[in-house]
Amino acid sequence: MQSLTDVIVLGVSHRTAPVAVREKLNVAEDQIELTLRRAVTLPGIREVALLCTCNRVEIYAVAADREAALRVLGADLALRASVAAAELEPHLYVRSDAEAVHHLFRVASSLDSLVVGEPQILGQVKTTHDQALRAGTAGAILNLCFSRAFRVARRVRRETAIARNPVSVSSVAIELARQVFGGFDGRRVLIVGAGKMSDLAARALQGQGAALIVTNRTAARADELAARMGCGTHPWGDLVGALAAADIVLASTGAQEPVLTRALVAKAQKLRRGRPLFLLDIAVPRDVEPSCAELEGIYLADIDDLQKVAASHRDGRRGEAEQAESIVEQELGRFIESFRGRQVGPTVSALRARVLSLAKAEAEKLVAGMPHLAERDRRAILDFADSVAKKLLHAPQMALKKDTSGDGIPLVTAVQRLFDLTVVEAVEDPGADTPGGERAEVGTTVLDGSVPSPQKKASGS
Amino acid sequence: MATFTALQIGVYAIASVLYLGYLLGFRERSAQLGRLALALGVLLHFADIGARCLHGQNPISSTPEAMGFVGFLIAAGFLSASFRYRLAAAGAFAVPAVLALLVLARVVPAEPGAPAMDTLGRTHIFLATVGVAVFTLAAVLAVLYLIEDRQLKRKQFGQLIGRAGASLETLDRLAARCVSFGFPIFTFAVLTGAIWIARLGLLWGAAAMRPEYLLALATWAAFGVLLVARVGAGWQGRRAAWLTLGGFGGAMLVLVLYFLRHAA
Numbered sequence: 001m002q003s004l005t006d007v008i009v010l011g012v013s014h015r016t017a018p019v020a021v022r023e024k025l026n027v028a029e030d031q032i033e034l035t036l037r038r039a040v041t042l043p044g045i046r047e048v049a050l051l052c053t054c055n056r057v058e059i060y061a062v063a064a065d066r067e068a069a070l071r072v073l074g075a076d077l078a079l080r081a082s083v084a085a086a087e088l089e090p091h092l093y094v095r096s097d098a099e100a101v102h103h104l105f106r107v108a109s110s111l112d113s114l115v116v117g118e119p120q121i122l123g124q125v126k127t128t129h130d131q132a133l134r135a136g137t138a139g140a141i142l143n144l145c146f147s148r149a150f151r152v153a154r155r156v157r158r159e160t161a162i163a164r165n166p167v168s169v170s171s172v173a174i175e176l177a178r179q180v181f182g183g184f185d186g187r188r189v190l191i192v193g194a195g196k197m198s199d200l201a202a203r204a205l206q207g208q209g210a211a212l213i214v215t216n217r218t219a220a221r222a223d224e225l226a227a228r229m230g231c232g233t234h235p236w237g238d239l240v241g242a243l244a245a246a247d248i249v250l251a252s253t254g255a256q257e258p259v260l261t262r263a264l265v266a267k268a269q270k271l272r273r274g275r276p277l278f279l280l281d282i283a284v285p286r287d288v289e290p291s292c293a294e295l296e297g298i299y300l301a302d303i304d305d306l307q308k309v310a311a312s313h314r315d316g317r318r319g320e321a322e323q324a325e326s327i328v329e330q331e332l333g334r335f336i337e338s339f340r341g342r343q344v345g346p347t348v349s350a351l352r353a354r355v356l357s358l359a360k361a362e363a364e365k366l367v368a369g370m371p372h373l374a375e376r377d378r379r380a381i382l383d384f385a386d387s388v389a390k391k392l393l394h395a396p397q398m399a400l401k402k403d404t405s406g407d408g409i410p411l412v413t414a415v416q417r418l419f420d421l422t423v424v425e426a427v428e429d430p431g432a433d434t435p436g437g438e439r440a441e442v443g444t445t446v447l448d449g450s451v452p453s454p455q456k457k458a459s460g461s
Numbered sequence: 462m463a464t465f466t467a468l469q470i471g472v473y474a475i476a477s478v479l480y481l482g483y484l485l486g487f488r489e490r491s492a493q494l495g496r497l498a499l500a501l502g503v504l505l506h507f508a509d510i511g512a513r514c515l516h517g518q519n520p521i522s523s524t525p526e527a528m529g530f531v532g533f534l535i536a537a538g539f540l541s542a543s544f545r546y547r548l549a550a551a552g553a554f555a556v557p558a559v560l561a562l563l564v565l566a567r568v569v570p571a572e573p574g575a576p577a578m579d580t581l582g583r584t585h586i587f588l589a590t591v592g593v594a595v596f597t598l599a600a601v602l603a604v605l606y607l608i609e610d611r612q613l614k615r616k617q618f619g620q621l622i623g624r625a626g627a628s629l630e631t632l633d634r635l636a637a638r639c640v641s642f643g644f645p646i647f648t649f650a651v652l653t654g655a656i657w658i659a660r661l662g663l664l665w666g667a668a669a670m671r672p673e674y675l676l677a678l679a680t681w682a683a684f685g686v687l688l689v690a691r692v693g694a695g696w697q698g699r700r701a702a703w704l705t706l707g708g709f710g711g712a713m714l715v716l717v718l719y720f721l722r723h724a725a
Contacts, residue, residue, distance in 0.1 A: 179628055180628055276629060299613050308618075
């Protein structure tokens with residue numbers, strides 16, 4: 001593996017650790033900066049950032065001595081979570097150098113997420129970077145990696161359909177309703193039944209400007225739900241009137257027989273003068289008589305329809321994920337290439353400075369021990385040392401500038417290691433993203449990722 | 462002139478293919494490029510019409526010219542609407558229609574022995590042209606409405622979502638707007654047409670039974686009923702869409718009959 005960036009990552013995620021382990025490692029948001037400031041004082045750690053979501057806890061760090069750093073960070077992690085290091089070990093994954101950067105790119109692009117393509121993770125990665133910047137623990141290399149990761153994630157989102165189609169039942173329901181109504185501003189949403197099933201969809205619709213109204217067989221429970229949602233109620237006896245006034249119906253009662261019969265809906269539709277009505281039936285057993293869909297202007301989707309769409313979108317995302325992976329690979333290649341290119345110049349000058357000053361120092365020491373020499377001879381000795389050093393430097397300098405080979409350890413790294421050169425200040429990214437450019441996009445599809453489980457309801461009712 | 466015409470037809474053809482490709486499942490990019498091609502086509506078409514006017518072949522000088530002008534109006538109308546609404550799917554219907562009109566208009570030679578046009582005749586052709594163009598847009602929207610409605614009813618949701626077309630309500634509203642805009646124009650077209658043929662002495666006798674006259678009246682009536690039913694009886698959605706298509710079919714038939722009679 002190329003050792004180029006000195007970046008390492010270690011952590012646990014939903015893939016490797018159960019929630020029982022993840023929750024122990026979790027760091028409260030107000031503790032993160034403190035944790036970072038402490039971590040950067042650990043021996044050998046130059047930069048550090050901490051990504052902490054409900055599905056993963058990951059430490060990104062820059063350290064010259066990878067093995068030692070991993071040991072230190074691993075021990076620190078175990079200590080903080082008060083678990084034995086041996087207990088943590090099987091859940092922990094570790095990546096370094098290009099692989100670590102690759103991992104960061106994949107995480108930011110939502111390829112490593114539980115629900116592939118969910119949009120929140122990019123915002124969370126940004127927060128991680130911001131926190132590290134505030135704590136002063138993100139240096140040149142991490143800044144470069146993170147800002148590139150944001151760019152890669154944006155490209156993935158732009159060039160693939162990975163985040164386009166909703167994959168949760170409630171967001172599918174909303175997308176379907178959007179197909180009929182366009183927007184939800186000023187639309188009236190009737191919630192039939194006071195079950196919790198419709199909460200998520202109702203809140204999302206409310207958030208997009210729809211007005212909610214609740215009706216339920218037991219008035220007390222209707223009031224309760226209405227209070228929770230901050231909306232009004234409609235008497236159960238006048239279901240037809242309630243339907244006539246609504247645009248979207250979310251039905252989730254616990255009734256055994258359909259509550260919205262064809263006769264009832266037809267009656268309401270007559271009052272509506274043909275305005276379209278979308279019935280979303282998320283109850284099991286169903287609340288809406290299926291033949292309602294035959295009525296003019298009535299659109300109906302039940303829980304199976306919604307789940308089928310959600311499932312097909314999940315399949316679709318898997319296909320898009322392959323394309324996204326190849327984008328990430330390509331971007332990683334470019335990143336490594338530019339990273340290496342950035343290091344050549346400074347490495348050359350560091351090498352020159354090191355060798356020339358060494359030669360000069362040794363020659364001066366020699367000359368100092370020979371006071372009998374004439375000034376001209378002294379000059380000659382100093383010049384001789386300088387010229388030998390320069391001749392020696394010529395070949396490696398040329399080789400460094402020409403090296404574009406991708407295999408094995410790049411010469412830049414080899415030279416840095418052979419001569420013990422530290423080259424950090426070289427890393428400045430001219431193409432760095434302005435922070436916050438993504439804000440508008442992040443979090444618009446809040447529903448995704450929080451998949452309500454209809455099975456639970458089915459078994460519970 | 463011939464190469465310029467070929468260029469326009471080519472550009473419209475490219476736009477048609479791109480829009481059709483989008484409808485058949487290509488990426489959104491296809492529709493964006495389609496719109497670009499359409500915009501170019503509209504510009505070329507506009508320049509062409511301008512050039513023809515300078516040669517005395519203005520849009521109302523003959524039937525083919527009028528048809529070409531109908532095509533231009535449809536293309537320009539669709540293009541400007543597509544900036545405001547998500548109508549990419551409608552492009553797959555509207556742009557090929559424009560293409561067909563333009564090809565017909567340019568391939569068929571202008572009738573040499575056309576009766577000399579007076580102002581009334583010109584006004585009639587102009588109004589009818591604009592009216593038919595507006596009704597064509599309404600018909601395209603109605604087709605789209607019916608397709609989307611059917612998919613929703615049959616729960617073929619997978620094909621819908623992600624296409625990100627205009628919503629049913631938007632399509633319905635736009636179609637209604639087109640009809641209420643086109644109807645008064647078409648009304649005047651029918652009136653001027655009636656006066657015109659009366660002056661030519663064709664209103665009575667056997668000539669009055671020409672099918673296109675009756676069809677034109679039926680078309681006018683269909684759109685009239687539609688307008689009244691929308692406002693009065695709350696007709697919308699599917700029924701309104703079908704009636705729009707019926708009226709549009711009538712208008713097309715009138716155009717074809719007229720065209721056949723004069724081209725023969």
